[in-house]
Amino acid sequence: MKNMLQQIFRSSKFLIGFTIFMTMLLTVIIYPLIVKDEPLAIIGQGTFFEPGIYVNVFDSINSTHYTLSLNDAAARRIASKLGDQERLDMKDWLLAFGIPENEIDIHDNTKLMELWVNNYDSKLALGMTSAKRNYYARLDKSLKGILGTEGVIIAIKNTETGLLEETNSIVQTDYVNIGQVSSIRILPLGTDNFGRDILTELVSATRTSLQIGFVAGIIATLIGLTLGLFAGYIGGLVDDVIMFITNLFTVIPGFVLLILISFSIGQEQRGAITVAVVIGFTSWVWTARAVRSQVVSLRNRDHVNLSKLSGHSIVHIILADILPYIASYVIMALILQISSGILAEAGLSILGLGPKTTEVPTLGLMMNWAMIYSAHVTGKWWAYIPVLVTIAMVSFSMNLMNTGLDQVFNPALRD
Amino acid sequence: MAEIRSLEKKSCLSGSGLTKVFGFGNQKTVAVDHVDFNFYEGEVVSIVGESGSGKTTLAKMLLGLISSTEGEIYFQGKKLDIRTQRKKREYWKNIQAIFQDPFSSYNIFNKIDSVLLDCIHMRGGRKFSHAKKVELMIEACSFVNLKFEELTNKYPFELSGGQMQRLMIARIFLLKPQVLLADEPTSMIDASSRATILDYLTKLSKETGMTTIFITHDIGLAYYVSDTVYIMERGKFVESGSADAVILTPKEPYTQRLINDVPKIYEAWDLSTV
Ligand SMILES: Nc1ncnc2c1ncn2[C@@H]1O[C@H](COP(=O)(O)OP(=O)(O)OP(=O)(O)O)[C@@H](O)[C@H]1O
Numbered sequence: 009m010k011n012m013l014q015q016i017f018r019s020s021k022f023l024i025g026f027t028i029f030m031t032m033l034l035t036v037i038i039y040p041l042i043v044k045d046e047p048l049a050i051i052g053q054g055t056f057f058e059p060g061i062y063v064n065v066f067d068s069i070n071s072t073h074y075t076l077s078l079n080d081a082a083a084r085r086i087a088s089k090l091g092d093q094e095r096l097d098m099k100d101w102l103l104a105f106g107i108p109e110n111e112i113d114i115h116d117n118t119k120l121m122e123l124w125v126n127n128y129d130s131k132l133a134l135g136m137t138s139a140k141r142n143y144y145a146r147l148d149k150s151l152k153g154i155l156g157t158e159g160v161i162i163a164i165k166n167t168e169t170g171l172l173e174e175t176n177s178i179v180q181t182d183y184v185n186i187g188q189v190s191s192i193r194i195l196p197l198g199t200d201n202f203g204r205d206i207l208t209e210l211v212s213a214t215r216t217s218l219q220i221g222f223v224a225g226i227i228a229t230l231i232g233l234t235l236g237l238f239a240g241y242i243g244g245l246v247d248d249v250i251m252f253i254t255n256l257f258t259v260i261p262g263f264v265l266l267i268l269i270s271f272s273i274g275q276e277q278r279g280a281i282t283v284a285v286v287i288g289f290t291s292w293v294w295t296a297r298a299v300r301s302q303v304v305s306l307r308n309r310d311h312v313n314l315s316k317l318s319g320h321s322i323v324h325i326i327l328a329d330i331l332p333y334i335a336s337y338v339i340m341a342l343i344l345q346i347s348s349g350i351l352a353e354a355g356l357s358i359l360g361l362g363p364k365t366t367e368v369p370t371l372g373l374m375m376n377w378a379m380i381y382s383a384h385v386t387g388k389w390w391a392y393i394p395v396l397v398t399i400a401m402v403s404f405s406m407n408l409m410n411t412g413l414d415q416v417f418n419p420a421l422r423d
Numbered sequence: 424m425a426e427i428r429s430l431e432k433k434s435c436l437s438g439s440g441l442t443k444v445f446g447f448g449n450q451k452t453v454a455v456d457h458v459d460f461n462f463y464e465g466e467v468v469s470i471v472g473e474s475g476s477g478k479t480t481l482a483k484m485l486l487g488l489i490s491s492t493e494g495e496i497y498f499q500g501k502k503l504d505i506r507t508q509r510k511k512r513e514y515w516k517n518i519q520a521i522f523q524d525p526f527s528s529y530n531i532f533n534k535i536d537s538v539l540l541d542c543i544h545m546r547g548g549r550k551f552s553h554a555k556k557v558e559l560m561i562e563a564c565s566f567v568n569l570k571f572e573e574l575t576n577k578y579p580f581e582l583s584g585g586q587m588q589r590l591m592i593a594r595i596f597l598l599k600p601q602v603l604l605a606d607e608p609t610s611m612i613d614a615s616s617r618a619t620i621l622d623y624l625t626k627l628s629k630e631t632g633m634t635t636i637f638i639t640h641d642i643g644l645a646y647y648v649s650d651t652v653y654i655m656e657r658g659k660f661v662e663s664g665s666a667d668a669v670i671l672t673p674k675e676p677y678t679q680r681l682i683n684d685v686p687k688i689y690e691a692w693d694l695s696t697v
């Protein structure tokens with residue numbers, strides 16, 4: 009037994025799979041201890057905030073200001089304000105004004121701004137519609153705002169007099185130390201369509217999906233194992249009846265059955281565990297078949313005959329003389345059942361038949377939300393790529409462990 | 424010796440028209456084909472035949488491990504009825520076996536102690552004190568020249584093939600059944616331990632007077648151990664009788680061939696030369 013464990017942990021495939029899986033499991037356990045937010049708390053007003061560090065503006069104003077004279081600050085400011093569209097629009101105006109095309113380089117911020125500031129005049133019509141002229145006036149104003157040096161005044165309205173009273177002013181060279189700003193929120197994976205922190209949600213979803221996988225996998229394995237053992241060992245009528253039921257389940261694909269049952273249970277009754285149980289009850293078929301065929305090949309072995317001759321009961325023989333011989337096989341089947349349980353939940357949820365959406369997120373539900381709000385169309389990759397990667401990693405690590413075990417238990421596959 | 428016994432011959436295990444067919448249609452194999460036999464109490468019977476002649480299949484039917492396709496088995500004059508699990512377990516108190524391959528005969532997850540304890544329990548010793556059980560196990564092991572202290576807490580696969588078969592005999596020693604079916608107990612072990620195994624086996628059947636059915640493909644071996652010999656060819660008994668009669672004056676060409684396969688029948692099993 010000890011020897012077996014050593015061999016298992018010497019298999020590199022198993023080890024890699026095990027490490028990935030354990031890392032995920034530990035993350036799922038430790039993360040909630042550090043970040044105590046509700047996984048489904050809506051923190052963003054708006055949809056799909058990009059991943060990044062969010063610094064509170066109000067707190068920035070109120071923390072100590074430091075003056076740093078940095079040459080490239082203005083250029084950066086302009087660059088961030090000048091989108092591709094604005095640059096093209098500026099070029100259009102300058103062309104209309106009469107600047108030769110070869111003098112306009114829209115990629116050189118300083119030159120472009122220089123040309124603009126020197127030439128733009130809001131009074132010139134240049135044959136443009138008034139909407140267009142207004143647009144250019146607004147653009148000019150915002151650019152001049154960046155270029156100015158007089159800064160911004162922060163004022164508070166006096167409730168009695170109704171007058172604005174200056175409390176603070178900010179100039180372009182003012183900086184705050186990010187460590188002194190009291191409220192900062194890092195959103196490594198941004199927010200989703202409801203404005204929820206995707207990372208926190210993802211960790212919680214992974215945890216729920218693993219739970220679903222384990223519950224579904226254990227149920228499926230227990231049912232499959234019990235039926236397979238009895239059908240295989242007892243044979244005869246018992247075998248016929250069990251195999252008839254198994255064949256029925258084979259003819260109706262498990263996933264179709266799963267969809268029908270999930271649908272008929274109804275959205276309100278579908279908690280995560282209910283869904284797990286339904287998955288478990290519809291996916292035991294191949295475990296039962298596999299276990300049965302293993303048992304059939306074992307039941308006529310001499311050690312089983314000897315056990316019979318030693319006066320042992322059928323239950324004792326199944327538990328002591330058959331089960332230990334297929335234990336490694338059953339563990340492998342369990343691993344596969346767990347990973348396919350997780351995938352089944354994802355599949356169901358994508359179809360909108362997963363657990364009800366108000367309690368806990370699951371990996372499948374996150375995919376479902378991302379799809380409904382067309383994150384994939386609008387390029388909000390952070391709403392679905394991390395979920396896909398997580399699903400793939402869970403499945404990948406479990407399959408690696410499984411192949412690793414297979415190599416240990418099945419000497420013919422060793423390299 | 425055979426003559427003395429024949430005066431008080433009582434049938435122990437007999438069969439009529441016993442048949443076993445595996446598969447059906449094109450895949451059909453008639454492993455045992457309408458055999459009739461009568462094994463008497465206390466005698467050593469050999470069933471001799473080449474590989475695939477159906478010896479193991481017959482043994483498994485006699486043991487009640489597989490059902491027969493046709494025919495009847497009579498145990499101590501009564502038609503054998505082992506249709507229920509309980510009756511089977513009752514029958515197995517009377518008949519035991521040693522299998523061909525010691526390496527696959529033991530459950531690799533059970534320790535040697537539990538193999539022997541099962542036998543004590545089967546003989547109604549479940550309530551014995553621990554000391555009493557150990558005493559019995561030591562006695563059984565020393566019968567086959569094994570040291571219980573060295574075997575306790577070990578697994579069967581840590582033993583050699585010869586030691587495993589000796590442990591099997593120790594099992595029979597504890598169980599003291601009325602019938603023992605030994606299915607080529609020496610075919611899978613090295614030549615040097617064969618004679619020892621056979622010695623313990625014959626010693627045990629002499630001491631307990633149990634009916635011993637000895638299955639082998641080696642007619643010389645049959646001559647060495649048995650009173651009566653049955654020759655089996657492709658599922659049928661082609662010749663039977665006392666060991667001397669069958670082997671010294673064979674009637675069937677098949678028997679003749681089996682004999683010719685063993686060069687010096689009288690010397691081959693002279694123990695001093697093995
Ligand atoms: N479970 C089974 N299913 C189908 N055929 C079987 C089965 N068991 C045995 N047979 C066939 O029955 C025939 C007799 O086999 P059996 O094992 O009884 O021979 P044997 O005399 O014991 O041979 P050996 O000396 O090699 O042990 C063989 O042709 C074998 O292929």
Ligand SMILES: [Mg+2]
Pocket residue numbers: 478479480523606
């Ligand atoms: Mg055989």
